[in-house]
Amino acid sequence: MxxxxxxxxxxxxxxxxxxxxxAADLLAVYREASLQDAVYGSAKAQYIAAQERARxxxxxxxxSAALQTRQAYLGVTSGLAQxxxxxxxxxxxxxx
Numbered sequence: 023m024x025x026x027x028x029x030x031x032x033x034x035x036x037x038x039x040x041x042x043x044x045a046a047d048l049l050a051v052y053r054e055a056s057l058q059d060a061v062y063g064s065a066k067a068q069y070i071a072a073q074e075r076a077r078x079x080x081x082x083x084x085x086s087a088a089l090q091t092r093q094a095y096l097g098v099t100s101g102l103a104q105x106x107x108x109x110x111x112x113x114x115x116x117x118x
Contacts, residue, residue: 056062
């Protein structure tokens with residue numbers, strides 16, 4: 023006859039192994055269900071769309087900042103050229 027502790031230990035090992043297999047099965051079922059779930063799919067699609075929209079908004083902001091910077095630079099250089107031209111005009115009228 024086996025000792026009670028050996029039988030109990032064997033039973034505990036079998037139950038533990040069964041629980042691991044059961045947990046793995048549950049995880050597989052959860053993953054499969056989440057792939058087939060319409061609500062989950064819709065939320066995932068919205069998340070992906072929001073990420074893409076954020077990327078596009080960032081790129082648009084970068085382009086807009088670059089454009090505004092170029093326009094401001096051109097405005098300053100144009101203003102400097104206009105000041106230079108006006109100074110020359112004043113100098114030429116004073117010589118006459």
